[in-house]
Amino acid sequence: MNIDLTDEAQEYGRTAERAIEAAGGDALVQRAEADPARRGDAAAVLGELGAWDLDPLGSDDELEAAAALCRAAGRWAVPYPVAERLSRPGDLHVDGLVVVAGPAPEAPLAGLDLRWATIDLDGRCGMATPRPLSVPARKAAFVTGLDLEPLDEGGSPAAVALGLVLGCWTLLGMLDRAMELTRAYVVERHQFGQPLSRFQGVQFQLTDAEVERAGVEELAGYALWSIEGQRPDAVEDALALRLAAVEAAEVVFRTCHQLHGAIGFCDETALSWLSRYSQPLRRLPLGAAATRDELSRRLGRRPLAGLFDGTGAGW
Amino acid sequence: MSPATDTDLEAFRAEVRNWCRANVPAGWRGAQTGVSDDEFVSFQKAWFQQLRRAGYAVPHWPAEWGGGLSSAQQMVLYQELAAHDAPRLVLAFVSIHHAASTLLAAGTDEQRRRHLPAILDGEIWCQGFSEPEAGSDLAALRTTARRHGDTFVVNGQKVWASGALHADWCLLLARTDPDAPKRRGISYFLLDMRTPGIDVRPIRQATGESHFCEMFLTDVEIPAADLVGPENAGWQVAQETLSAERGMTMLELAERLGHAGFGWLLDACARPRPDGGRPLDDPVVQDRLVELEIEVTALRRMCRHLVERHDTGGAGPVDASIVKLHYSEVLQRLTDFGAEVVGLPGQTVLRKPVSSGWESGAWVLDFISSWEWTIPGGSSEIQRTIIGERGLGLPREPAVGP
Numbered sequence: 001m002n003i004d005l006t007d008e009a010q011e012y013g014r015t016a017e018r019a020i021e022a023a024g025g026d027a028l029v030q031r032a033e034a035d036p037a038r039r040g041d042a043a044a045v046l047g048e049l050g051a052w053d054l055d056p057l058g059s060d061d062e063l064e065a066a067a068a069l070c071r072a073a074g075r076w077a078v079p080y081p082v083a084e085r086l087s088r089p090g091d092l093h094v095d096g097l098v099v100v101a102g103p104a105p106e107a108p109l110a111g112l113d114l115r116w117a118t119i120d121l122d123g124r125c126g127m128a129t130p131r132p133l134s135v136p137a138r139k140a141a142f143v144t145g146l147d148l149e150p151l152d153e154g155g156s157p158a159a160v161a162l163g164l165v166l167g168c169w170t171l172l173g174m175l176d177r178a179m180e181l182t183r184a185y186v187v188e189r190h191q192f193g194q195p196l197s198r199f200q201g202v203q204f205q206l207t208d209a210e211v212e213r214a215g216v217e218e219l220a221g222y223a224l225w226s227i228e229g230q231r232p233d234a235v236e237d238a239l240a241l242r243l244a245a246v247e248a249a250e251v252v253f254r255t256c257h258q259l260h261g262a263i264g265f266c267d268e269t270a271l272s273w274l275s276r277y278s279q280p281l282r283r284l285p286l287g288a289a290a291t292r293d294e295l296s297r298r299l300g301r302r303p304l305a306g307l308f309d310g311t312g313a314g315w
Numbered sequence: 316m317s318p319a320t321d322t323d324l325e326a327f328r329a330e331v332r333n334w335c336r337a338n339v340p341a342g343w344r345g346a347q348t349g350v351s352d353d354e355f356v357s358f359q360k361a362w363f364q365q366l367r368r369a370g371y372a373v374p375h376w377p378a379e380w381g382g383g384l385s386s387a388q389q390m391v392l393y394q395e396l397a398a399h400d401a402p403r404l405v406l407a408f409v410s411i412h413h414a415a416s417t418l419l420a421a422g423t424d425e426q427r428r429r430h431l432p433a434i435l436d437g438e439i440w441c442q443g444f445s446e447p448e449a450g451s452d453l454a455a456l457r458t459t460a461r462r463h464g465d466t467f468v469v470n471g472q473k474v475w476a477s478g479a480l481h482a483d484w485c486l487l488l489a490r491t492d493p494d495a496p497k498r499r500g501i502s503y504f505l506l507d508m509r510t511p512g513i514d515v516r517p518i519r520q521a522t523g524e525s526h527f528c529e530m531f532l533t534d535v536e537i538p539a540a541d542l543v544g545p546e547n548a549g550w551q552v553a554q555e556t557l558s559a560e561r562g563m564t565m566l567e568l569a570e571r572l573g574h575a576g577f578g579w580l581l582d583a584c585a586r587p588r589p590d591g592g593r594p595l596d597d598p599v600v601q602d603r604l605v606e607l608e609i610e611v612t613a614l615r616r617m618c619r620h621l622v623e624r625h626d627t628g629g630a631g632p633v634d635a636s637i638v639k640l641h642y643s644e645v646l647q648r649l650t651d652f653g654a655e656v657v658g659l660p661g662q663t664v665l666r667k668p669v670s671s672g673w674e675s676g677a678w679v680l681d682f683i684s685s686w687e688w689t690i691p692g693g694s695s696e697i698q699r700t701i702i703g704e705r706g707l708g709l710p711r712e713p714a715v716g717p
Binding site for chain 1: 448451452455475518519589599663
């Protein structure tokens with residue numbers, strides 16, 4: 001097995017990252033918050049890269065390109081439901097699909113003139129109408145309640161896994177960037193006559209956070225591979241990734257905020273925006289505790305197959 | 316403690332309880348949520364005067380200046396105020412603690428006579444210590460004060476001056492001898508905020524509030540009479556007064572955490588979710604609550620012990636650091652758990668009762684605010700260094716020259 005993205009997918013991700021930067025980078029989310037009508041600015045840029053023609057469940061290459069794209073979008077906290085658009089099922093006439101859970105489903109879909117389908121963790125599908133935001137985007141990060149209309153068609157486990165996994169790739173991009181910003185900050189920031197990064201106590205905190213981030217990167221590749229291989233555990237693998245990603249996000253953002261000091265809570269820093277816009281990803285469709293609960297309910301006493309399932313598939 | 320003292324204390328407790336029942340404004344939390352700055356300020360000032368009339372506003376001050384309660388009485392007072400969920404003195408905090416302890420420890424008689432009664436009448440103070448290049452390393456501050464006869468002329472920039480928009484006076488540290496070693500060239504000033512040349516700008520925070528301010532000082536003139544302590548000894552004055560009062564202020568906060576904070580958390584856990592279930596019925600939630608209760612109980616004991624040792628002169632050099640570190644991190648864990656329990660809807664609660672403690676039940680805001688404990692006032696990293704070096708006697712971290 002190979003859980004690394006192909007060179008082409010990685011190059012596609014880098015291209016997307018540069019294109020988003022050229023379109024405003026960090027300013028995209030700031031503009032969208034001030035003027036929600038500009039939420040779609042990034043969609044046009046990604047459209048030029050052919051993002052909305054990708055069919056991630058159609059081929060491995062397209063799946064990996066989609067993952068790389070989500071990661072690039074996460075790096076800039078792009079205020080647009082990129083993962084949800086890319087999860088669009090081929091057989092429904094919709095623009096995107098969102099994984100939902102619980103009696104009062106919500107998603108960051110406010111203010112876009114698009115058609116949305118939903119899928120729950122058991123594969124039940126519906127059509128969703130996002131309610132208009134009742135509070136400013138700044139408070140809600142575009143998260144709004146969804147009015148659901150159930151559909152007869154059931155979705156595939158792969159569709160559930162895809163929706164969960166692409167969201168984690170977006171979150172991974174946010175963690176990448178938060179770590180880079182913090183690394184740069186502790187190298188530049190001098191106190192007591194030396195950079196903060198010279199203090200071992202600071203180094204250890206950052207390395208612990210990096211270990212968490214790197215673990216998510218590995219699992220993200222694995223969960224993607226699990227979808228590619230149409231493995232029966234794909235949804236469980238996706239939930240395991242989600243749990244790891246949400247827990248890692250807690251450690252990474254906590255460390256990044258502590259090491260940035262007070263400035264990290266001010267909107268002049270990109271960290272403040274990343275951290276705020278990571279919230280919907282960390283809490284929807286399920287937060288850490290509910291994800292753990294769902295995963296243990298599904299697994300029961302059966303372990304995840306993991307890398308060493310005895311079949312040696314491509315290993 | 317002798318039986319006679321116990322009886323006196325119980326009588327005092329009964330007195331405070333009666334006072335709280337009669338005076339804590341009913342429904343103040345609701346009424347003080349989302350109010351304007353002006354309403355917050357007038358509410359705080361009115362509450363301060365109410366406490367003052369009862370003799371409870373500045374219990375830690377010497378009797379001659381309007382205080383004079385014993386440590387044991389102060390503990391009772393703070394326990395009862397917390398138990399009755401009284402508003403906290405947020406606006407006057409720097410005035411009655413930092414400003415007063417500076418004046419009492421290092422001020423002249425004239426400075427005390429001028430400011431202590433004024434503080435009782437509502438004079439508000441802020442702190443002008445931190446700078447863009449001087450956060451944890453406060454002694455690296457660059458704001459300069461150059462002497463011209465009987466006047467110092469101040470130039471520089473301060474950040475994170477909490478409440479500077481409302482302040483009448485500011486405790487200011489500035490460099491008076493640029494050639495001296497960095498801790499020996501700093502002086503401590505009392506700065507009248509009406510002086511020309513002061514530009515205060517609020518900083519917008521992640522929570523949407525602007526509690527902190529930047530302060531730009533351009534040719535600001537301070538009369539030499541407003542210097543506290545000797546010229547160039549400001550660092551020593553600040554060191555003395557910063558840690559002096561920590562015991563009782565920490566005790567107050569720990570009592571708040573134990574009463575209001577933990578109580579709000581239990582309420583949040585007992586509230587039914589849209590699916591009808593309650594977080595409280597989950598064994599994992601029960602475990603976490605028990606852990607937190609143990610930590611909060613231990614914190615309250617630690618604070619009490621610290622105050623008692625301060626009184627008898629038995630406090631160690633790092634006791635205050637241990638309490639500050641422990642409080643900061645318990646507060647962060649408790650508010651984090653609160654944010655987890657209330658889930659996504661909690662993210663949209665962006666207003667909290669402004670006169671409350673650090674935990675108010677607006678859990679996400681409370682959690683974000685908890686970094687106001689792990690970062691300022693000597694970050695958790697600084698506290699660990701102090702405890703390691705001065706408490707455990709571990710070697711200092713090697714300083715690597717440029």
